[in-house]
Amino acid sequence: MSDPRIAGASVTHFGKHPERTGRDLFAEAGLEALSQSGIDPDDAEALYYGNFMGELAEHQGHQGPLMAEAIGLDVPATRVEAACASAGTAVREAVKTIRNGEAEVVVVGGAERMTNIGTAAATDALAIAADDLYEVRAGMTFPGAYALMARSYFDQYGGSHEDLAHIAAKNHEHALVNEHAQIQQEITVEDAMEAPTIADPLGLYDSCPITDGAAAAVLTTEAYAEEHDLDAPVAITGTGQGGDNLALQDRPHLAQTPAADKAAEEAYGDAGVGPDDVDFAEVHDCFTIAEVLAIESLGFYERGEGIAAARNGETTRDGDLPINLSGGLKAKGHPVGATGVAQLATVAWLLDGSHPRADAVPDSTVGVAHNAGGTVASTTVHVMEVQE
Amino acid sequence: MTESARDGEYDEWLDSIESDDGYYLECSNGHGWLPPRRVCPRCHDQELSAVDLPESGEIASHTTITVPTPQFEDDAPYVTAIADFGPVSVTGLVRDVDPDDVAIGDVVGIDVGERVTTGDRAVVFRPR
Numbered sequence: 130m131s132d133p134r135i136a137g138a139s140v141t142h143f144g145k146h147p148e149r150t151g152r153d154l155f156a157e158a159g160l161e162a163l164s165q166s167g168i169d170p171d172d173a174e175a176l177y178y179g180n181f182m183g184e185l186a187e188h189q190g191h192q193g194p195l196m197a198e199a200i201g202l203d204v205p206a207t208r209v210e211a212a213c214a215s216a217g218t219a220v221r222e223a224v225k226t227i228r229n230g231e232a233e234v235v236v237v238g239g240a241e242r243m244t245n246i247g248t249a250a251a252t253d254a255l256a257i258a259a260d261d262l263y264e265v266r267a268g269m270t271f272p273g274a275y276a277l278m279a280r281s282y283f284d285q286y287g288g289s290h291e292d293l294a295h296i297a298a299k300n301h302e303h304a305l306v307n308e309h310a311q312i313q314q315e316i317t318v319e320d321a322m323e324a325p326t327i328a329d330p331l332g333l334y335d336s337c338p339i340t341d342g343a344a345a346a347v348l349t350t351e352a353y354a355e356e357h358d359l360d361a362p363v364a365i366t367g368t369g370q371g372g373d374n375l376a377l378q379d380r381p382h383l384a385q386t387p388a389a390d391k392a393a394e395e396a397y398g399d400a401g402v403g404p405d406d407v408d409f410a411e412v413h414d415c416f417t418i419a420e421v422l423a424i425e426s427l428g429f430y431e432r433g434e435g436i437a438a439a440r441n442g443e444t445t446r447d448g449d450l451p452i453n454l455s456g457g458l459k460a461k462g463h464p465v466g467a468t469g470v471a472q473l474a475t476v477a478w479l480l481d482g483s484h485p486r487a488d489a490v491p492d493s494t495v496g497v498a499h500n501a502g503g504t505v506a507s508t509t510v511h512v513m514e515v516q517e
Numbered sequence: 518m519t520e521s522a523r524d525g526e527y528d529e530w531l532d533s534i535e536s537d538d539g540y541y542l543e544c545s546n547g548h549g550w551l552p553p554r555r556v557c558p559r560c561h562d563q564e565l566s567a568v569d570l571p572e573s574g575e576i577a578s579h580t581t582i583t584v585p586t587p588q589f590e591d592d593a594p595y596v597t598a599i600a601d602f603g604p605v606s607v608t609g610l611v612r613d614v615d616p617d618d619v620a621i622g623d624v625v626g627i628d629v630g631e632r633v634t635t636g637d638r639a640v641v642f643r644p645r
Contacts, residue, residue: 253586262527267608268589268597276580328580378599378606
């Protein structure tokens with residue numbers, strides 16, 4: 130079994146591109162990833178592609194073969210949908226395909242077009258990742274769902290909106306040098322505290338923006354990389370996925386994300402590492418409270434202690450465990466179906482030193498990507514390591 | 518969806534709440550769920566029986582939503598909450614109370630109301 134090497138990766142600028150089709154966004158990322166990999170596209174054997182709201186935003190289903198065509202591949206192509214974890218789940222399928230010997234070269238990616246339908250329709254489209262009968266019909270939005278989780282967290286463990294504001298300020302600061310980021314604007318804790326409320330206690334700066342964008346990566350075997358003299362020092366050494374009840378109301382805890390616990394445990398076990406070995410992580414901070422829940426599920430913090438990590442400077446770029454050096458979903462943007470692969474690309478670039486924030490984690494060898502779907506009813510965790 | 522189409526056991530459950538005869542489904546190990554449900558996802562038991570829903574529940578978490586979906590445009594701002602009713606929890610709209618006065622632990626009753634925007638039925642909690 131060979132741990133897949135990342136031979137090439139690319140993300141488009143994340144932001145508002147209402148005039149660009151999903152296929153065009155994905156073509157940009159996919160073609161660049163293939164070009165960077167140095168691999169002959171004829172050697173690609175499969176495409177796994179993440180997308181969530183294509184039917185609603187573009188009236189386009191069956192996007193797998195469409196996207197293969199967009200990057201010039203004639204391969205079996207499968208769209209993977211797990212809400213905001215669609216691309217992370219696509220990565221997992223690509224890893225399994227390479228590990229089980231079915232293919233030597235697999236393209237994995239994702240794209241989402243969201244801004245063309247406007248904020249209200251995008252909010253509506255995102256909401257269908259929740260339980261329609263029991264949550265959406267009771268007025269649940271995704272900011273609303275995470276607000277319920279945040280209030281429950283504060284009630285059980287303590288913490289405040291000001292703690293969350295420190296997470297927002299941190300991630301905005303991290304994004305300042307990321308040319309792919311949707312928001313390259315510094316904000317203060319006070320800015321975040323004073324921003325308009327969306328679903329209390331969460332405000333505008335507790336929420337990721339609505340984003341268009343795409344990401345792609347080319348994975349291959351160690352043997353193929355050696356045979357073709359590829360520059361592919363980063364391997365995906367651990368993969369994990371966990372699930373949970375779809376509706377928040379059916380879970381024993383509103384302030385914990387056991388799907389992420391399960392995914393992390395599986396990924397760490399697969400890689401043979403533990404949370405103490407991790408140098409940095411890209412986590413799914415669709416809302417500031419989500420970052421707190423993620424770093425606790427990943428085992429970096431005990432329950433109730435993750436809330437203060439940003440305020441204490443522990444997860445900032447000069448802290449012991451930098452989280453979301455890309456700016457996270459919060460500032461980098463969250464084109465839903467692309468996010469998991471964008472995280473993969475970011476971790477690879479931080480490990481190989483080519484990311485603009487790589488100076489924050491010099492000599493790092495282990496990075497983690499955590500991609501969550503819905504209110505964390507789906508989660509993937511991937512461990513990436515620099516190979517000798 | 519045609520005008521006459523109903524969502525099976527979900528609409529039957531709403532009917533039961535509306536007629537003050539609310540219920541939930543319980544497996545033989547005491548795990549509670551809302552319909553439609555054929556199996557307990559916690560213990561795989563398929564012997565689910567209808568049990569009377571407690572008359573009152575307790576708010577577990579709540580939020581006032583100011584940026585709604587189009588289906589709730591005229592409802593906003595509104596309070597959505599999860600309330601615990603014994604072995605089951607239910608998500609609903611909190612009515613008849615100032616949003617600023619809603620708190621975790623508040624005791625509420627369950628009812629069916631109308632969404633302002635669409636007139637569709639929705640689960641509603643009111644202070645008791």
